[in-house]
Amino acid sequence: MPSSTFVLAALLLSVAGIGHARSDGDDRYAALDALIAREPAHIAALHHAARTAANAGDGDRAIAYLRKLVDAGFDDALEPADFASLADRADYHEIARRLEAASVIGTSVLHAETQCLDVLPEGTAYDSARDRFLMSSGRRRNVIAVDADGRCSDVLPPGDDRLLAVLGMDVDAERDVLWVASATAPFMRDAASAKAGETRLSRIDLATGRVLASYAPANAGLLNDLDLLPDGRIAVTDSISGTVYLLDPSSDSPTLQPVLPAASFEGPNGIVALPDGQLVVTDFHALWLIDPSAPAPMRKRRITTPGGRYLGGMDGLARDGEHIVAIQNLVGRGRVWRFRIDPAFADVEDLHLLLRQHPDLRNPTTGVVVGRRFLLVADPNLQMFANDAVTPAPPGRHGHRILALPLP
Numbered sequence: 390m391p392s393s394t395f396v397l398a399a400l401l402l403s404v405a406g407i408g409h410a411r412s413d414g415d416d417r418y419a420a421l422d423a424l425i426a427r428e429p430a431h432i433a434a435l436h437h438a439a440r441t442a443a444n445a446g447d448g449d450r451a452i453a454y455l456r457k458l459v460d461a462g463f464d465d466a467l468e469p470a471d472f473a474s475l476a477d478r479a480d481y482h483e484i485a486r487r488l489e490a491a492s493v494i495g496t497s498v499l500h501a502e503t504q505c506l507d508v509l510p511e512g513t514a515y516d517s518a519r520d521r522f523l524m525s526s527g528r529r530r531n532v533i534a535v536d537a538d539g540r541c542s543d544v545l546p547p548g549d550d551r552l553l554a555v556l557g558m559d560v561d562a563e564r565d566v567l568w569v570a571s572a573t574a575p576f577m578r579d580a581a582s583a584k585a586g587e588t589r590l591s592r593i594d595l596a597t598g599r600v601l602a603s604y605a606p607a608n609a610g611l612l613n614d615l616d617l618l619p620d621g622r623i624a625v626t627d628s629i630s631g632t633v634y635l636l637d638p639s640s641d642s643p644t645l646q647p648v649l650p651a652a653s654f655e656g657p658n659g660i661v662a663l664p665d666g667q668l669v670v671t672d673f674h675a676l677w678l679i680d681p682s683a684p685a686p687m688r689k690r691r692i693t694t695p696g697g698r699y700l701g702g703m704d705g706l707a708r709d710g711e712h713i714v715a716i717q718n719l720v721g722r723g724r725v726w727r728f729r730i731d732p733a734f735a736d737v738e739d740l741h742l743l744l745r746q747h748p749d750l751r752n753p754t755t756g757v758v759v760g761r762r763f764l765l766v767a768d769p770n771l772q773m774f775a776n777d778a779v780t781p782a783p784p785g786r787h788g789h790r791i792l793a794l795p796l797p
Contacts, residue, residue: 417441418450430461432699433673436720443472451475455484462698464491465721465745495725495744495794500764503788505541508533509576509774510766510789512558512614513705513757516595518565522757522791524766525555525569528774530577532558532569532593539788544598551600552591553583557614557625557705557755566601567593570612570625576774588612590625590636590645604636606645614705614755618662624648624681626657626670633657633670635681648681649689659706659755661713667732669713671703678735690735700726700737705755707763709796712739714763716753722746723753725763725794741797749790756794763794 421438435458442451475481512525521534532544554574572588586609592601615625623636631652634645654672668679676692702719715726725744749767756765767790773780
C-alpha cells in the first residue's frame with residue numbers, strides 16, 4: 390500500500406533482513422524463522438511470515454504462522470487482501486472470524502472530520518497559541534492546520550517547496566516554532582525534483598509559516614519522528630540509517646550529531662523524551678531506553694515488557710505526564726497503548742490498552758496529547774498514492790477523521 394506508513398513498514402522489514410519472499414525455496418523464511426525462534430511473541434515477524442507464505446502460495450505454512458500469531462496474543466482483524474490466496478480455506482476463515490470477534494476496547498469521540506483530501510497525513514502536533522490541530526502532509530510537502538470545524542489551511546505559504554514529504558513534527562511553544570522532519574518519498578508531489586535519500590530537519594515560524602532553517606545529516610537517510618528534550622535540544626530518529634540524532638539549535642553551528650552508531654536500531658520510528666532527558670525509541674523489534682549523557686557503550690537498553698508482550702512496531706509516542714501514549718500500527722488496524730517507563734530498571738509499568746478495533750481505524754500513525762485528550766488521525770490511508778496517481782476516497786467521505794480519546 391503506497392502510503393508513508395506502508396512504505397516505511399516495507400523499509401523496516403528490509404532493514405531487518407526479512408523482506409519479501411525470494412525464489413530460493415525455504416531460504417525465504419530463514420531470517421523470519423530465526424527471529425521467531427528467538428522471540429516467539431514477535432507479532433510483526435509472525436504476521437509478515439504468514440503474508441510471505443500466503444503470497445508465495447504456501448497455504449499450509451501460512452496457516453501455521455497464523456496459528457502461532459494467535460497464540461502470541463495478536464487480537465486484531467486480518468486484512469483479507471493480505472491473505473487473498475487463502476480465501477477458499479475453511480481453516481483461514483476460522484482464524485479470521487476468531488480475530489474479527491476480538492472485542493472493541495476504548496471509547497472516543499469525533500473531534501473533527503477534515504474538509505481536505507490529497508494529504509496523506511503522518512505526523513501530528515498542536516499549536517496551542519492559535520488553538521489548531523496540525524497534521525503533516527506526505528503528499529503536499531506541507532503542514533496542514535485544521536480548525537474545530539475541519540477546515541484546512543496550509544501552514545507554509547504558496548510556492549514554498551523547501552520541505553519534502555513531511556513526517557514527524559513537534560511544537561516548541563516557548564519559541565513559537567514548529568520542528569518537522571521530511572524526506573524524499575515517491576508519493577509526494579514533484580518527487581522527481583528531489584534526490585533519493587534526501588532528508589532534513591526544519592524549523593518553521595508558526596506565526597508566518599516561514600522555514601527559518603533546515604539541517605541535513607551527513608549521510609542519506611530518512612528522518613522520521615522527533616521530540617524536544619527538556620533542555621531545548623531536538624532528538625530525531627533516522628529509520629534508514631538506524632540511529633538517533635541530536636540537534637542543539639542554540640549552538641553556534643547547529644549540526645545533527647548521532648547519539649549511537651548507524652544500524653543501532655532496525656527501523657527506528659517513534660521517539661519521546663522523558664523528564665530526565667532520556668529517550669524512549671521504538672523500532673521493529675522493541676522499545677529502547679537511550680541515555681545520551683551515558684558513555685557510548687551504555688547508552689542503549691532494551692525495555693522489558695510485562696509477560697514479554699510485543700511492543701515493537703510502534704509509530705507515534707507522546708508523553709502524558711509520567712506516562713507515554715503510543716500508537717502500534719505495524720500490523721493490524723492499529724491500537725493505542727498507555728504505559729509508564731521506569732528509567733532505573735528500563736521496564737514498562739502500568740500498561741493499558743486504550744483503543745482497539747475502532748471502526749474508523751485505518752492504520753493510524755501519530756497523535757498528540759491536548760489537555761486530558763489524545764487526538765489522532767484515525768485513517769491516514771483513506772487514499773492511496775503512487776507518484777502522481779491518487780485514488781479517490783471512499784464514497785461519502787470528504788476528509789480524514791480526527792478522534793479524541795479521553796485519557797485517564
